[in-house]
């Protein structure tokens with residue numbers, strides 16, 4: 433079973449829907465597959481306060497419903513289904529949906545996003561959106577003048593700790609090892625920051641709190657004679673231990689960095705394969721915001737349009 437289309441968009445986050453709005457208005461008749469998480473990552477959060485155009489804020493679910501409606505209004509063909517494999521060796525490119533249906537497309541816009549890594553403790557799920565966050569830029573503002581903890585020891589964790597320290601009264605930085613992996617300059621910044629307290633050799637055992645996070649159960653030097661369990665009182669628990677870009681099915685055809693982010697050319701969304709574009713978090717190790725994802729979805733659509741001229 434094979435269907436020929438002009439423009440295939442994979443993913444229904446801000447990048448995918450924005451690409452769908454632009455390509456449908458440009459008469460490219462896009463077909464979009466929503467994937468396992470219709471609406472993308474934002475559907476897992478309550479309040480979005482930093483997307484321009486919503487002065488009162490908006491729920492992630494509503495915002496994504498609005499974007500979907502807008503794409504559908506201009507004729508984007510939005511479908512349920514997951515891209516399970518692909519063949520990008522020659523145009524038209526072939527993408528298999530749900531392991532059975534094959535789509536042949538002249539243009540492919542990959543907007544499959546990235547998933548934040550979690551520690552894997554059950555309390556992260558229990559307190560998701562009520563004290564647990566994997567995005568300091570997104571949620572730090574909700575913790576002004578409060579006490580938070582951030583887990584991680586790389587550059588991103590340090591950057592986010594400093595960002596949080598600009599808002600919160602106190603930031604605990606929970607680091608598994610006895611050193612930071614971050615670059616020297618970032619290390620110096622967090623180590624010398626008056627609001628950041630380092631907790632080295634420390635792991636998180638769980639979180640507690642009646643209606644939202646009120647604290648974390650920690651262990652220092654786990655499994656050694658010096659093992660010490662202790663609690664800290666916190667209002668927010670942030671993860672900064674990395675993301676996994678949803679790019680696995682493209683790995684045989686597209687260049688990716690060591691983490692799996694799809695590499696694009698300069699400021700464009702072009703991959704090394706002509707007519708294949710990557711937009712949003714799947715190609716963005718740096719910003720990972722709804723507005724930047726939407727912006728790159730727009731760029732991909734315009735580049736797709738020019739490619740098809």
Ligand SMILES: Cc1cc2nc3c(=O)[nH]c(=O)nc-3n(C[C@H](O)[C@H](O)[C@H](O)COP(=O)(O)OP(=O)(O)OC[C@H]3O[C@@H](n4cnc5c(N)ncnc54)[C@H](O)[C@@H]3O)c2cc1C
Pocket residue numbers: 442443444445446447448465466467468469470471472473474476477479480481482483513514515516543544545546548565566567570571678681711712713714720721722723725
């Ligand atoms: C809890 C949380 C809160 C956040 N809060 C904010 C905020 O307040 N403000 C902000 O700007 N940003 C926020 N972000 C970040 C923001 O959600 C992301 O930057 C943005 O959603 C990225 O958009 P995207 O379109 O690249 O991908 P995503 O939103 O990740 O969407 C990816 C899409 O691809 C689909 N997909 C994946 N694989 C396949 C496949 N094989 N086949 C078909 N479809 C596939 C998924 O189903 C999904 O629809 C938050 C993120 C999280 C997790």
